[in-house]
Amino acid sequence: MQNIKDTIRNNSKYLRKSLPDNTKKLFDNIIFERFKYNFNISQNEIYAAYISTSVEVDTSKIIKFLINNSACVCLPIIHPFSSNQLIFQQIDKNTKYSKNNYGIKEPTLKKSKIITSSNIQKIIVPLVGYNSEGRRLGMGGGYYDRLYSQLSTECVTIGLAYDLQYNFNFKHDKWDMPFDYVLTPSKTLNWKNHDITSK
Ligand SMILES: Nc1nc2c(c(=O)[nH]1)N(C=O)[C@@H](CNc1ccc(C(=O)N[C@@H](CCC(=O)O)C(=O)O)cc1)CN2
Numbered sequence: 001m002q003n004i005k006d007t008i009r010n011n012s013k014y015l016r017k018s019l020p021d022n023t024k025k026l027f028d029n030i031i032f033e034r035f036k037y038n039f040n041i042s043q044n045e046i047y048a049a050y051i052s053t054s055v056e057v058d059t060s061k062i063i064k065f066l067i068n069n070s071a072c073v074c075l076p077i078i079h080p081f082s083s084n085q086l087i088f089q090q091i092d093k094n095t096k097y098s099k100n101n102y103g104i105k106e107p108t109l110k111k112s113k114i115i116t117s118s119n120i121q122k123i124i125v126p127l128v129g130y131n132s133e134g135r136r137l138g139m140g141g142g143y144y145d146r147l148y149s150q151l152s153t154e155c156v157t158i159g160l161a162y163d164l165q166y167n168f169n170f171k172h173d174k175w176d177m178p179f180d181y182v183l184t185p186s187k188t189l190n191w192k193n194h195d196i197t198s199k
């Protein structure tokens, strides 16, 4: 039997998929504008982002913007043997890419470019759903939950989402990643002083 979290996850995935292409493009642009408005990028600031799939908020403009503004940008790679762990790797114009087991594009592993997770200053995170307390529901692999305990306490967590990804019924587990910000087409949500006992 499916548990409640999986049912909510499937429902949010279904809603996310239902956005018409042109609406999605419009929303992605608004979220990009919101990102530029809310975050001042300093030179060499270490940003982690993700390469979006066709149903996720498009990150391509944000990544280009960060690079053009001299941030250090790193992207996740699924660890080749340590299960459900992510490695972050700095990208530049010479970076080669391959697809992981889920068919998601990621940088091809190059040891000299790995960034230690505790050095990430701001992290842009993919999500399936979020709740009113700013907790994240992901794809179900626990990748970002495990990562969270490796991040610095100063690291700013930023979710990018469509408004329909808000889920009133999602009762988070204690390990679910807390967001400092979630940017949606209609709002910039900000949770200050998260009451987190798991970190
Ligand atoms: N763009 C992006 N990159 C990411 C993540 C993400 O959510 N989005 N991840 C966040 O953790 C990690 C990959 N985690 C994943 C965990 C499970 C599935 C998965 O079950 N995929 C299904 C099909 C997708 C679906 O059901 O919609 C499959 O492969 O059968 C995919 C990715 C790392 N990179």
Ligand SMILES: Nc1ncnc2c1ncn2[C@@H]1O[C@H](COP(=O)(O)OP(=O)(O)OP(=O)(O)O)[C@@H](O)[C@H]1O
Pocket: 005, 136, 137, 138, 139, 140, 141, 142, 143, 144, 145, 146, 147, 149, 173, 175, 176, 177
């Ligand atoms: N810090 C952790 N250490 C070990 N296991 C964990 C940790 N966090 C979560 N898990 C395990 O990972 C599994 C998936 O968790 P969950 O359903 O919350 O994933 P998710 O956040 O939706 O996925 P993802 O982060 O990959 O998008 C759960 O069975 C949970 O027990």
